[in-house]
Amino acid sequence: MKVVFMGTPVFAAEALRAVAAEHEVVCVYTQPPRPAGKGYKLTPSPVQVTAEELGIPVRCPTTLRTPEAQANFAALQADIGVVCAYGLILPQAILDAPAKGCLNIHASLLPRWRGAAPIQRAIQAGDTETGITIMQMDAGLDTGPMLLSESTPITATTTAAELHDRLMTIGCRLITQALNHLPQPIPQPAEGATYAAKLQKTEALIDWAQPAEQIERTIRAFNPVPTAYLMNGAERIKVFAAELAEPTTAPAGTVLDDTLRIACGHGTSLRLTHLQRPGKKPLPADEILKGWTLPKGTNLAV
RNA sequence: CGCGGGGUAGAGCAGUCCGGUAGCUUGCCAGGCUCAUAACCUGAAGGUCGGAGGUUCAAAUCCUCCCCCCGCAA
Numbered sequence A: 001m002k003v004v005f006m007g008t009p010v011f012a013a014e015a016l017r018a019v020a021a022e023h024e025v026v027c028v029y030t031q032p033p034r035p036a037g038k039g040y041k042l043t044p045s046p047v048q049v050t051a052e053e054l055g056i057p058v059r060c061p062t063t064l065r066t067p068e069a070q071a072n073f074a075a076l077q078a079d080i081g082v083v084c085a086y087g088l089i090l091p092q093a094i095l096d097a098p099a100k101g102c103l104n105i106h107a108s109l110l111p112r113w114r115g116a117a118p119i120q121r122a123i124q125a126g127d128t129e130t131g132i133t134i135m136q137m138d139a140g141l142d143t144g145p146m147l148l149s150e151s152t153p154i155t156a157t158t159t160a161a162e163l164h165d166r167l168m169t170i171g172c173r174l175i176t177q178a179l180n181h182l183p184q185p186i187p188q189p190a191e192g193a194t195y196a197a198k199l200q201k202t203e204a205l206i207d208w209a210q211p212a213e214q215i216e217r218t219i220r221a222f223n224p225v226p227t228a229y230l231m232n233g234a235e236r237i238k239v240f241a242a243e244l245a246e247p248t249t250a251p252a253g254t255v256l257d258d259t260l261r262i263a264c265g266h267g268t269s270l271r272l273t274h275l276q277r278p279g280k281k282p283l284p285a286d287e288i289l290k291g292w293t294l295p296k297g298t299n300l301a302v
Numbered sequence B: 001c002g003c004g005g006g007g008u009a010g011a012g013c014a015g016u017c018c019g020g021u022a023g024c025u026u027g028c029c030a031g032g033c034u035c036a037u038a039a040c041c042u043g044a045a046g047g048u049c050g051g052a053g054g055u056u057c058a059a060a061u062c063c064u065c066c067c068c069c070c071g072c073a074a
Helices: A010-022 A046-054 A067-074 A092-096 A118-124 A160-181 A212-221
Strands: A002-007 A024-029 A034-036 A041-043 A080-084 A102-106 A129-136 A146-153 A228-232 A235-245 A261-263 A269-276
Touching (some): A010 A024, A010 A046, A010 A080, A024 A046, A118 A160, A118 A212, A129 A160, A146 A160, A212 A269
Antiparallel strands (some): A102 A129, A129 A146, A228 A235, A235 A269
16 A cells, blocks of 8 residues: 655654565655754754665655645545654645544543553553553544554553553564554543643652552653653762562652662652662662762752 | 863772872672671772873873763754
């Protein structure tokens, strides 16, 4: 089939690779190159890099609301659109342009976790499983009928990094299946819909008033991006992993000992096990403790 | 020229401002103690201080250029 692919991050780039392996991808839409990295250099999206590698034409419109943009899209005369973490709202005219509409690869078991950050929110909420859903896009936010889905477990140690990679693999497999067989879409259940709000930078600052269990989940959900962190004075310390520790009566945020054990809300505590100081590499606690520690008695919640 | 931090024994760090050939923790090796140990004691090995120039009687430390890593920001 003639496919138009729309996506931006690595997750989508792999999906593009999978689709292109079995179908004719006539054009790729992605976000324009943005300043990034040390030199603030314009950096093309992973999808753009992959598309160029595959020799597929790339378009980077900043909006799809204009008649010209929609006409350009329709002129491709694609059979179907595949959308995966694109980052632009698709107007009805775009959704309707391909003969078979547009399919979306979504990283959750719909209708749970519709929206921008399904992987992270599932971990943060303590879900024990999540998955990939392939759906037929409609006007709503991730509300379209579902063609295929597959679940995968979330354990007590699953990080967003790991889950992302696992879901990416599943996503590639399912989108290929969906394109090849075009299963009959079934409507999403009316019950159980939740929304995965976009990650805010401010959420990454650890709130010590929360119970240790909740903080630990957030740390896993935010690893590797945006990465949970704490402030030690002016020093911003990134936290990649932690484990639940013994109860305490100390106020939340108190550094309880010299081995990175910190008091959390409701009398709980957490021991940081993998962290990164500014300008340094991420290190396991036993390594970093050879030359540095958080001073006992410090209150990080201030 | 977006802003900033850093590269010193296998690992993690101090020392750099106020030049005088390097120190701490840990690891490693040998020995001791112990019922035993990731515990303790004793001893030993291990570093062209990121690279190249320059200043100096003398440079990890001051000056110039280069390489590499990282944070912010997107």
